[in-house]
Amino acid sequence: MVGRLDGRRAVVTEADDFMGPAVAELFREEGAQVFTDKRDLTAPGATEALITEAGRVDILVINLSIPNPRALAHDTTDAQWEMVFDRIVHPMHRLTRAVLPQMISRRAGKIVVVGSASALRGTPNRSCYGAARGAQHAYVRNVGLEVAPHNVQVNATGQIFVENPTYFPPEVIGTPELEARLRDVPARRLSTSREAAAFILYLAGSESDFISGQIFAYAGGWVV
Amino acid sequence: MTTVTTVTTMRQKPPPDGRFEGRRVVVTQCQDFMGPAITSSFNQEGAAVLADSWNLHSPGSSEALIAQAGHIDILVLNLMLRNPRTSLLETTDALWEAQFEATVHPLYRLICAVQPQMIDRRAGEIVAIGSNNGLRGIAPRSAYSAARGAQLSYVKAAGFELAEHNVQINAVAKNFVSNPSSYPEEITSSPGFAQCLAEVPAGRVAEGWESAALVLFLAGSESDFFVGQVFSFSGGWQT
Numbered sequence: 001m002v003g004r005l006d007g008r009r010a011v012v013t014e015a016d017d018f019m020g021p022a023v024a025e026l027f028r029e030e031g032a033q034v035f036t037d038k039r040d041l042t043a044p045g046a047t048e049a050l051i052t053e054a055g056r057v058d059i060l061v062i063n064l065s066i067p068n069p070r071a072l073a074h075d076t077t078d079a080q081w082e083m084v085f086d087r088i089v090h091p092m093h094r095l096t097r098a099v100l101p102q103m104i105s106r107r108a109g110k111i112v113v114v115g116s117a118s119a120l121r122g123t124p125n126r127s128c129y130g131a132a133r134g135a136q137h138a139y140v141r142n143v144g145l146e147v148a149p150h151n152v153q154v155n156a157t158g159q160i161f162v163e164n165p166t167y168f169p170p171e172v173i174g175t176p177e178l179e180a181r182l183r184d185v186p187a188r189r190l191s192t193s194r195e196a197a198a199f200i201l202y203l204a205g206s207e208s209d210f211i212s213g214q215i216f217a218y219a220g221g222w223v224v
Numbered sequence: 225m226t227t228v229t230t231v232t233t234m235r236q237k238p239p240p241d242g243r244f245e246g247r248r249v250v251v252t253q254c255q256d257f258m259g260p261a262i263t264s265s266f267n268q269e270g271a272a273v274l275a276d277s278w279n280l281h282s283p284g285s286s287e288a289l290i291a292q293a294g295h296i297d298i299l300v301l302n303l304m305l306r307n308p309r310t311s312l313l314e315t316t317d318a319l320w321e322a323q324f325e326a327t328v329h330p331l332y333r334l335i336c337a338v339q340p341q342m343i344d345r346r347a348g349e350i351v352a353i354g355s356n357n358g359l360r361g362i363a364p365r366s367a368y369s370a371a372r373g374a375q376l377s378y379v380k381a382a383g384f385e386l387a388e389h390n391v392q393i394n395a396v397a398k399n400f401v402s403n404p405s406s407y408p409e410e411i412t413s414s415p416g417f418a419q420c421l422a423e424v425p426a427g428r429v430a431e432g433w434e435s436a437a438l439v440l441f442l443a444g445s446e447s448d449f450f451v452g453q454v455f456s457f458s459g460g461w462q463t
Contacts, residue, residue, distance in 0.1 A: 004238060144460065144463070145425045148425035148460045149426070149427050162449075186383070186384045186388065186451050186452065187449055187451055188387070191449040195446060195447075196449070198446035198447070199441075199446070199447065202438075205238075206235065206236070206238065207437035207441075208437075209430075210400075210401075210430040210434050210435070210458075210459050211438075211457060212425060212426065212459075212463075213460050214456060214460075214463045215463075216453075216455070217453065218450070219449075220451065221453075224380060224383075224452055
């Protein structure tokens with residue numbers, strides 16, 4: 001299908017990482033004008049500057065990640081904990097705060113947070129990362145209901161086992177460790193990044209205007 | 225006094241592009257509930273739709289329907305019985321059983337009947353049209369809610385079981401969607417209905433095609449990584 005986002009202006013954050021490349025490619029194929037932003041969003045004022053530079057934003061894809069999120073709880077220092085929240089949680093709120101006024105005044109807008117299934121099902125070594133991803137989901141649940149009366153929709157995915165340069169890069173595909181993990185996945189495979197982007201496209205398009213404040217696991221059944 | 229503003233933004237259904245060309249779809253109870261909207265959306269997208277209106281309560285009817293349909297790529301389980309609203313004590317065995325006979329047992333029988341051909345081809349999509357009543361309590365609708373809950377639990381388990389065969393089973397749990405069975409025009413245009421909408425963050429009733437669009441997404445190949453999952457569709461009433 002082509003043209004589902006004709007005339008729409010979309011911003012994708014951290015466009016080289018996580019779901020950034022696949023989302024930007026699919027949105028462009030569907031006719032959107034996509035601003036692929038690559039700046040460090042932890043710097044003071046960076047999120048506000050991004051939204052100001054982008055101008056009219058119909059769709060904001062909040063794509064935030066950190067590499068190598070694994071750490072034992074008792075090894076996680078305050079500095080590491082704060083770094084994870086500085087990268088994954090705080091920019092989400094600042095971006096949302098900066099973009100909502102224009103969306104509310106137009107009575108139209110879509111925010112999609114690319115989240116993680118580690119917020120939905122626990123695993124060892126993910127306490128800090130899972131907590132930050134959980135904060136994203138709790139934020140979306142609340143903001144999504146707050147802005148729904150203005151015809152603005154905010155939703156999140158909770159993904160895992162999706163090919164992407166940050167968490168499931170080509171070098172891990174086919175390794176015995178990954179094959180062992182996939183035995184716990186009903187779909188028995190990784191999702192391509194394109195398939196995952198197709199659901200983000202659904203949440204960014206007008207067909208999903210009746211959905212807001214929702215979290216969608218995207219995990220091949222590992223968690224639903 | 226609560227002030228209720230009804231959102232009146234006109235919504236345009238995106239133009240069809242034939243993405244279900246050549247796909248064979250069965251929609252049960254096609255005249256009720258989400259049947260008309262789903263049938264119409266699949267038709268517009270080029271699918272060959274067998275819109276079925278059999279009574280599926282009678283023994284053997286589910287199996288006969290699947291046998292008669294032949295090759296089925298997509299099965300939409302659209303099952304509905306409008307029960308009277310009854311308190312717990314007024315909910316007789318007969319009302320309880322009628323609800324399960326109409327909405328739960330055919331769901332199980334139809335999935336069992338269609339799964340061999342889908343497993344053989346290593347391809348198939350099954351979407352159950354459920355209700356948010358299976359997720360959030362409503363009084364006085366105990367039998368209806370229990371049956372809707374049973375549908376969703378079955379979909380979760382069956383979805384996991386068939387996932388490794390590349391057959392996907394998912395459910396939409398909807399509420400506040402325009403349809404002839406639960407939200408006919410005479411209800412949605414009644415003066416008291418605005419008060420019901422006060423509970424819906426989106427402030428409106430969705431059009432049938434919007435809910436059908438999610439069903440079509442789940443019936444398409446882009447959603448093959450979703451299995452055994454329930455998608456709430458209720459304007460934020462239940463998230």
